[in-house]
Amino acid sequence: MFIYLIFNIFIKNTLNMKLDALHSKILEQLQRNSRISNTKIAKQVGISSPAVTERIKKLEDASIIEGYYAKVSHFELGYHFRALITVRAFMGRLQPFLHKVKTLDEVINCYRITGNENIVMEVVLQNQHHLEKFIDQLITYGETKTQIILSNVVSNRPILKK
DSSP states (O other), X not given: OHHHHHHHHHHHHHHTOOOOHHHHXXXXXXXXXXXXXXXXXXXXXXXXXXXXXXXXXXXXXXXXXXXXXOOOOTTXXXXXXXXXXXXXXXXXXXXXXXXXXXXXXXXXXXXXXXXXXXXXXXXXXXXXXXXXXXXXXXXXXXXXXEEEOOOOXXXXXXXXXX
């Protein structure tokens, strides 16, 4: 009974968390630079550092903040191609593909989607030959379409509450 009560309180608090303008400002700062100090955030949003720490903890507890990440240069690591590849899985090949894609180091993002294709992946590759070999691994699972990414127009824009 006690665990059920604690769980219900946690869920109720998580679902009922009201985001105010200060939460939004804190989230914007963290999305622009996840290594920013709480002191610097406090100066920028106009509250104390302990208040920022408490608000961030609440945002984490409510799963609004899901994690913190380092942005790594694929180019500097030898991956000179980025591509979007869609897959239209053959009958009965979607589930095996979903298991396979998790083992492919080149895949940095993979989404199940609606429409004619089932999957869209963002991949990093060393060169054109690497791309060809990578696609050869996929064609047993379905029909592929590939688009080479030339540049980022928008990247990791902060999500702001409306």
